[in-house]
Amino acid sequence: MDKVVTLSEAVASIPSGSHVALSGFAITRAAMAFAAEVLRQGIRDLTVSQCVGAMDADLLVGGGAVSRILYGGGSLDRFGRLACVNRAIEEGTIVAEEYSSLSMVFRYMAGALGLPFVPIRSLRGSDTLKHLEEVAPTAMAYVDDPFTGEKWLALRPLNPDVAVVQVQVADPEGNAWIYGPRWDNEEQVKASKRTIVITEQLVPTEIIRREPERTVIHGFRVSHVVHLPFSAHPSSVYRVYDYDADHIRLYAEATKTPEGMRAYLDKYVYGVKDHWEYLELLGGMRHLSRLAADPILGY
């Protein structure tokens, strides 16, 4: 079944108020073109989740599309803070459920496996847990181990409305390969009610069938496939392109103030019609070809 659509069509399938799991990790495989299109379509009141906060969530928060974030903390690595997420938390304009990486992925995992809850050793004795008990009192409880009687912290499963995942390779049905580490992406997809795959390369299903052990996203879980090159820019896509250090620096500087963020949005999100115009604004192929990954190094 061919599910290939434009980014605009895929984004239009997401109603305001949805819970969206995002595939980014700091500055790699972040759903940047997706986030920009969400802002252009005026979708609002989203809950976003990911194990480690990334640039995709930061852009969505900075554009005012998010009311709640579930994440395990995050940054732009050495480029700086997730300034929009941090500012929104400091000013109370979003509700933040802050977990650890493992407690977030355990919630997705429980959702993926259809388990009623998952016990975890993390979070105990921390203020992270105390804060979660205030902002998400129904997300956790204590249970007794039925075999030993030991007391455990239990987490509630998480089932997002949609996972949005940047991948290197997918077929028209949505069967997808992810090269490199996959952090929480498999559990996000399997826990979510449906998935939007955004791929750098679209291949015939025959290619997938030749190396099916590489498939980490099952096509039947996918509602839309978007084939869009450089759709994670300025974050990196392992073995396809490196992160755009100059643009991430520009973003980190701009997002330090609300005025700077506004100017960034006006130029790079609202100032362009779509992702193709964004790529032209960056300098087109002359600029992008410099980011192409070395096939041996992968960056």
Add this chain to the structure above:
Amino acid sequence: MGTEVAYTPFELMAVAGARELKNGEIVAVGLGLPVVATFLAKRTHAPDITIMFELGVIDPEPIHTGVGLADPRVWYRAKVLSTFVDMLGSVLHGGRVDVGFLGGLETDVYGNLNTTLLGDPKGKFRHFVGSGGANDIASSARRTIIIIRHEERKLKEAVSFITSPGYIRGGQERAQAGLPGGPSRVITDKAIFGFDPESKRMTLLSIHPGCTLEDVLNTMGFKPIVPEHVPFTEPPTAEQVRIIREEIDPEGIYSG
């Protein structure tokens, strides 16, 4: 051997971190100094160490310095590229991690770490990076090593927010919370600390060459336990400094 060698405080900390690692151990690391310390151990006395990054990376051999765990430069030539459930789940939560390296905005007399916020959690505060895998490592590793700059604002009687628990409020509190292990060492740019087996209060173990006891105590926000005799930290060897400068961090990004 035996000759005086010039080194930076950072290099001394990396060497002190490396000395804490035993051959064959599984080590969970973030980026920065812990990576330098772990690679140094692997290239000297502990070649069979397994290095693990939380997002799904085992035993990479980077040839370029990365900006963080999200940088494919630090995944180069890895033996495994997988997932959080694999690394933090099956390796860490499954009880296989011997040592976790942790850093933070501030730590306290019981080795609790704050990477979340500074200020009043109920009022005005500045929010930072949060946990990532730090809370998970602090909760499930057999022992943790804290690496932090030696400043009064970073070494506090009590942190303003416990992101990652050490011995919580001391004594048996950590064990009562159901947590194994706990911090074994705190390495700063002036000294190395351990923890008292009973009270779990931070205890001075050694002072770096060139520092004095007064300097160490006057630049921290609480009084650690100070034994009668406190030795100087063993300085790096010329070979250790050479490996850091020529092989592990030739661009001087971490050690500069």
